[in-house]
Amino acid sequence: MKLKHSSGRAGSSSGVQFFDDDGIARIVRSNEGGPVRRIINGRRRGRTGTFVSLKADMRAMPWESIRGELPALQVAEGATSVSKLLVQPHRLEINVRELRRPLIYFPDMELLVDDDLIRDVIRGVPFAMAAATPRSGVIAPENCRKLVLEIKTEDDPRLDDPTYDAKLRLAAEVYRRLGITFLLLDRWHHFPIEIVDRFRQIAIDRHTTLSLSDHDALRRLYTSRGTTRPYINVVETLGGGPLGVAKASAMQVRRMISIDLTEKLQADTKVHLVR
Structure with missing residues (x-):
């Protein structure tokens, strides 16, 4: 895969384009270093809000689901294995030959984490439990691995959408080629209420x-x-x-x-x- 850097207008966004035989994908980030999309789009009903995170350099992180994204934020904020976090970190544009317009994907969260966290989750440990495991040492942010998360809740209207599933598969392939770990996490398995509550109590006093x-x-x-x-x-x-x-x-x-x-x-x- 060939890489080509692509910059947006000052104050807007910048990104990197990725070319291969099957098409073009482009990752676009905010020049300000925060979420690339701050507006809640209303795809889920219920409460929404923001979470001011130390691990996001005191930026307000938007969340759209009180049962999905907010628990994930609380866990990441309190986990020793997580050094940095960012919600709505970038926009992934995937050009497919059969479509006139690119597929657009906004991941829920991007984390910088240690290898042990990724290894535990891949082998089946719930994300919150893996994050709850204590560490005797930490990895500096510049040496951590990038982890992109998509968090699914049982009331997400896209659960049975084949087009959305196909977009996720394409996104996963783009991240794989870039050496970025991409995980699709279901809320009911990866964020048990009793473990999330422990992180919530920690995050309250952050x-x-x-x-x-x-x-x-x-x-x-x-x-x-x-x-x-x-x-x-x-x-x-x-x-x-x-x-x-x-x-x-x-x-x-x-x-x-x-x-x-x-x-x-x-x-x-x-x-x-x-x-």
């Missing part, structure tokens, strides 16, 4: 302010007692009570600590200091 003294206190705790401590010790070290809980959550989102979220969060839940 904007909590952390001071230098908080960093120092955390370092002293682990320096004297090893690389894994009970959750209650971390909370008490950070001031105890609701404030300590909020600071621990903020540190989880910032990938400074990694809480084991595979089971219900309790006083003795293991918390790793992240290298």
Whole structure:
């Protein structure tokens, strides 16, 4: 596959074109680095909104489904294995010889993740459970792998649309040729309510302010007692009570600590200091 860079107008979008014997595909991104499409298109009924994400450089991420995209955002925000996230990250234009106009596809989410997360999900582990697994170290964003997600809910009107299915298959092939992992995730399997709720509680406190003294206190705790401590010790070290809980959550989102979220969060839940 040959690559050709293609730039849009200043302030609008830019992208890369991909040529092969079967046609042309083009990925178009926002010059501002945020979502390429901010307007909720109303294809789903019900609540919509935005989620201001630290992992999206404090941008407001739009979500169209309270049962699909919002849980995925909450999980990605709190997962140690995820370094960056972006909703509506680009527009994929696929030119097919049989069609006069290109097929247009907007993926739900693009993440930068570690290899273990991708490997676990591919072998059948629900995405939220794979994300809940603690890490003793993290991968810098520049060394993470790109993961594109499409999240399906049971009320999506496109579930039985053969044209949409064909478009997804073509999109998957484009991403494969680019070395990007593309996953189609069904909400009911990959985002169990009980696991998502643990991430939701973490994400609520994502904007909590952390001071230098908080960093120092955390370092002293682990320096004297090893690389894994009970959750209650971390909370008490950070001031105890609701404030300590909020600071621990903020540190989880910032990938400074990694809480084991595979089971219900309790006083003795293991918390790793992240290298």
